[in-house]
Amino acid sequence: MTSRLALATSAAHPQLHEHDLPLAEALRAAGTDPVAVVWTDPSIDWSAFDAVLLRSVWDYHTRYLEFTAWLDQLDKAGVPVLNDSALVRWNADKRYLLELRERGVAIVPSQVAAGACLREVVAGLAGEEIVVKPTISATAYNTVRGVAGSEELSRALDDLPDAVYLVQPFLPEIVTEGEWSLMFVGGEYTHAVIKRPAAGDYRVQDDFGGTAELVEPPAEVLAAATAALEAADSRTAPAYARVDGIVTGGRFLLMELELIEPYLFLPSHPAATDALAQLVAGRLK
Template structure:
């Protein structure tokens, strides 16, 4: 497919971040050089004609976890229209619920120890963990939404748990102190190849690394062991039948010398591209090839339908 052929790629965004953001600006510019027109579209805007696009690239849909049912319905709608998502809609559904961590665990991936509990089961689960320092977060969440941390038995923590929503399920994990002392790693991959990494550190007195809570970010080079652990997690995703990922962010922490997976961000991760222009350019090249392949498959299918 020549660079003069124009394709339209929807950048799926949210109402609060409706435009293409600074971190994605160079990526969008490079796509245009490949004959691809990036168009910002709010994912749950009912007026968007998704059939006008060759594919949908998931970007800043950072409210989807609060509207999880609508999110799954939207993916179903795109599937019915035959509009591919990047990443693939099947892996988006799987990755939208953090219980996927148990799937990784079954594949032999080192994760932060994780238990699942309904809201009604939390009290009994915590009673079996006396005096432990724990974190509770929804299985479908983002940005530390409805996340609480504390020592089991502490009255303030017990009170916080009682105020958690009752209609969602939760992950129960031990708190890993290295998140505070050493920071949380994010390793970025495009087309299965490692690109770059950052360490995210919480503000003094906090444990949340997100910028809205005062967290900071710095570029870093992971060790061979950390790269191997992240690679094993991505291999497990493939083994679970999810195929090649256009992009992936592997979040984890090094505890007692071992890299433990905290999350695999395969839906709408911040990609830290603003300071990595070469990575944005490589990602744009990969997306162009992917759209060419999708276009050739669509053409083949159309021709086959007329035979």
């Protein structure tokens, strides 16, 4: 019997992104019936599916409480989530980076601050170029960059909503060398890209004009990314993962461990597409 697989999307992007079309085809070839379903649609009977694969749930960070309640609903209905719902909850808040640091993973130096503490933390970094981002965010949402103590950054902080934030140094290598993204399927490395921002920007996402180039990582970068993924709070290897980081001072520093709905650059690597489809189909049996 063919397994029914919900490919969770968002209301703003109800159909599969064109980059996910090859994955849908590979899933069908692997013996599943993939169906694009908006995760916030109240009419959906999620128990009618054998599993949910998170794809373009790109609004989860702006509807976080609703998103976690939805995961609870899936858990109660006994519908597996890929990646695992417990892993997704853990990964949705960037404070997981501090946990990984305690487990020996080298991360971009990070401080957590909320409310009035944000101003205090920033004041303690006067003169340094920093980045401030919410711990629950995606695609540079409510992210600001500037020199601590400057009027410009102070005004930018005034515009930020009340939330919990990460405060990190701005690393110029993001502009000069680019950001690494390494993709994994079932814990096994498949391919990697270097992402670079548009001229005059620091954000590498294509939403802001960033570009990506398929490359092979040096052995030390692959080893560090693999170790970061293995340190994740996971009972089994994630079905899919993207490990983002930057090389500075000869070390790979983790920026993000993307385990929810990352862009996996699958069109650039058909073998990874097939591997993910086979893994998902295998976990549904």
